Amino acid sequence: MPADHTHASSGCFDTAAQDAVYRAIFTRRDVRSHFLPDPLDDEVLARLLMAAHHAPSVGFMQPWNFIVIRDLQRRQKVRDLFLAARQQELPHIAEERQALYRKLKLEGICESPLNLVVTCDRSRSQNSPLGRWHNPEMDLYSTVCAVQNFWLAARAEGVGVGWVSIIDREALKQVLAIPEHVVPVAYLCVGRVSEFALRPDLERHGWGNRLPLAELVMSEIFGGDGESGLKETVTGLCAGRTAA
Amino acid sequence: MPADHTHASSGCFDTAAQDAVYRAIFTRRDVRSHFLPDPLDDEVLARLLMAAHHAPSVGFMQPWNFIVIRDLQRRQKVRDLFLAARQQELPHIAEERQALYRKLKLEGICESPLNLVVTCDRSRSQNSPLGRWHNPEMDLYSTVCAVQNFWLAARAEGVGVGWVSIIDREALKQVLAIPEHVVPVAYLCVGRVSEFALRPDLERHGWGNRLPLAELVMSEIFGGDGESGLKETVTGLCAGRTAA
Numbered sequence: 184m185p186a187d188h189t190h191a192s193s194g195c196f197d198t199a200a201q202d203a204v205y206r207a208i209f210t211r212r213d214v215r216s217h218f219l220p221d222p223l224d225d226e227v228l229a230r231l232l233m234a235a236h237h238a239p240s241v242g243f244m245q246p247w248n249f250i251v252i253r254d255l256q257r258r259q260k261v262r263d264l265f266l267a268a269r270q271q272e273l274p275h276i277a278e279e280r281q282a283l284y285r286k287l288k289l290e291g292i293c294e295s296p297l298n299l300v301v302t303c304d305r306s307r308s309q310n311s312p313l314g315r316w317h318n319p320e321m322d323l324y325s326t327v328c329a330v331q332n333f334w335l336a337a338r339a340e341g342v343g344v345g346w347v348s349i350i351d352r353e354a355l356k357q358v359l360a361i362p363e364h365v366v367p368v369a370y371l372c373v374g375r376v377s378e379f380a381l382r383p384d385l386e387r388h389g390w391g392n393r394l395p396l397a398e399l400v401m402s403e404i405f406g407g408d409g410e411s412g413l414k415e416t417v418t419g420l421c422a423g424r425t426a427a
Numbered sequence: 428m429p430a431d432h433t434h435a436s437s438g439c440f441d442t443a444a445q446d447a448v449y450r451a452i453f454t455r456r457d458v459r460s461h462f463l464p465d466p467l468d469d470e471v472l473a474r475l476l477m478a479a480h481h482a483p484s485v486g487f488m489q490p491w492n493f494i495v496i497r498d499l500q501r502r503q504k505v506r507d508l509f510l511a512a513r514q515q516e517l518p519h520i521a522e523e524r525q526a527l528y529r530k531l532k533l534e535g536i537c538e539s540p541l542n543l544v545v546t547c548d549r550s551r552s553q554n555s556p557l558g559r560w561h562n563p564e565m566d567l568y569s570t571v572c573a574v575q576n577f578w579l580a581a582r583a584e585g586v587g588v589g590w591v592s593i594i595d596r597e598a599l600k601q602v603l604a605i606p607e608h609v610v611p612v613a614y615l616c617v618g619r620v621s622e623f624a625l626r627p628d629l630e631r632h633g634w635g636n637r638l639p640l641a642e643l644v645m646s647e648i649f650g651g652d653g654e655s656g657l658k659e660t661v662t663g664l665c666a667g668r669t670a671a
Contacts, residue, residue, distance in 0.1 A: 194623075195585030196447060203444035204451045204583040208478045208576050229660040233668075234452045236640045238575070241592055243629035245638045250645045251654050257647060272560040280555050289558075302649070311524050313634070314533075314592035316516040320567075321592045324612070327571035332452050334483070334572075335579065339448040341439030348485055348558035348565045360648040368568070379438075385487035390557070394489045396480045401494045403501060404604040405546070410495050416473040424477075 207335045209424075210379055214343030215288045217376040218295040227340055228297075228373075234336035235301065240325035242313030246305065247329050250359060252298040260358050261350070261370070262292040268349045280390075287388060290347045295372035300359060301330050303366045326368040333371070343376035396421055451579045453668075454623055458587030459532045461620040462539040471584055472541075472617075478580035479545065484569035486557030490549065491573050494603060496542040504602050505594070505614070506536040512593045524634075531632060534591045539616035544603060545574050547610045570612040577615070587620035640665055 196204070232249055240246060252258060269289065276284045292298060303326040308315060315321050334344045347370040355367055385391055397417045402409030440448070476493055484490060496502060513533065520528045536542060547570040552559060559565050578588045591614040599611055629635055641661045646653030 196450070196583045199443065200447035200450065201583045203440060203447035204580060205478065206440070206444065207448045208580060209481050213483050225657045225660045228657060229664050232640060232644065232661060233664055234449065236643070237453050239457050239590065243627055243635040248643045248645055250647070250649060250651070251657065252647055254647055268561050275560050276555045276557065284557065311520045313520065313528065316519050317512050317595050318592050324571045327568045328575045331572045331575040336448060336452060339440045339445045346483065348562050351561050360650065362649065365649065383487055391487040396476060399480070399492050400476065401492055403494070403496055403498055405494060405606065405609065406604065407494070413469045413472060413495065416469040417476060420473050420477055
């Protein structure tokens with residue numbers, strides 16, 4: 184477990200520590216193919232859950248729960264939901280990309296040693312929806328922040344995580360007895376891996392390319408020009424990463 | 428900028444690097460009160476944007492844009508939207524908590540040197556909504572992952588970030604000329620800070636307490652008992668952090 188941070192309040196990290204944070208961010212992958220069957224220690228999983236639990240949440244609502252799924256029969260049922268959903272999604276993919284879509288490996292539900300569902304209990308604001316009156320979806324967003332914390336901590340621990348999004352949520356709720364007011368935000372496959380791929384799977388297989396970041400930066404309003412200095416700096420950084 | 432990670436594919440981080448990742452996660456704060464007026468270097472902002480841009484995204488869609496807002500008049504307009512929204516939200520807060528709600532500082536829109544809006548362009552799937560046929564909201568979730576990457580990288584750089592969620596999104600879209608098919612997912616206040624608070628503001632001010640993590644862990648199905656070993660380990664970890 185990391186050292187005590189209860190009293191850590193000050194500023195900047197040193198270069199090595201900054202580098203570690205960026206390394207987790209840049210080398211994190213959506214893992215589908217490289218899971219090892221090795222079980223995950225409770226100590227490691229507990230740390231990852233702790234990381235998730237320290238995500239920001241609207242109104243300090245902490246709307247999340249964590250369902251740990253190990254039973255292989257249950258996972259097989261979930262995988263059947265994935266297979267059905269993939270069949271349903273296929274016709275909505277542009278025709279010229281369907282052959283590639285069929286070939287992509289998009290989940291590791293049964294190969295990974297455990298699955299984790301991160302849910303959002305929408306009723307947890309105690310009748311005081313601070314930050315949610317205008318934007319009730321903020322609790323779902325908080326839950327996603329918890330997922331991303333889990334994912335980055337997992338990367339640092341050498342644990343792979345894959346998010347299965349091709350699934351019928353209502354069917355999943357039935358399989359997992361999830362009540363009406365709770366949303367299964369993320370279905371995650373979790374486990375030790377043989378490697379972390381150098382690039383995202385969908386990039387390696389030609390599904391898409393990384394967009395040029397500078398073109399995504401706008402100034403003052405949507406589509407606003409400006410920030411030329413920032414954009415040049417961004418372009419330089421991106422070139423450095425690509426050339427490396 | 429961190430060292431090259433293009434070829435970094437292997438496993439676990441060493442203890443110091445893991446510790447840095449956990450430190451970013453545990454000491455990240457939603458900052459509202461401690462902004463310094465110092466401008467943020469383009470180099471730093473570019474690195475934070477790069478971190479955001481390396482978030483996972485459904486179908487490698489990268490649906491985000493980043494609007495950098497520096498103009499104080501524009502920010503004042505946005506702050507007026509916040510003030511109006513807070514007034515509208517107040518009556519929906521439980522009566523006994525309204526006095527506390529009024530006292531909370533919930534934004535740093537004008538004190539921070541810049542604001543950043545992270546948007547989601549919902550049309551960016553090129554007619555191939557991989558992972559979005561059943562769950563179209565996945566692009567919004569990807570955008571939230573980008574926000575959380577930005578937030579954690581910012582913590583490592585000693586930069587504070589606050590997410591303003593009390594705002595009327597349609598009114599905000601008008602002020603920022605955001606088109607119909609684009610959602611402003613997060614309105615962030617960004618800048619150097621005098622300190623990072625030891626605990627979340629809402630916890631310090633008695634709005635809520637951190638929930639006991641072990642009680643949020645379930646086994647196999649929603650509400651499922653089990654995972655007693657994991658729960659004990661979680662409880663031990665939490666006790667360690669509280670006592671420290």
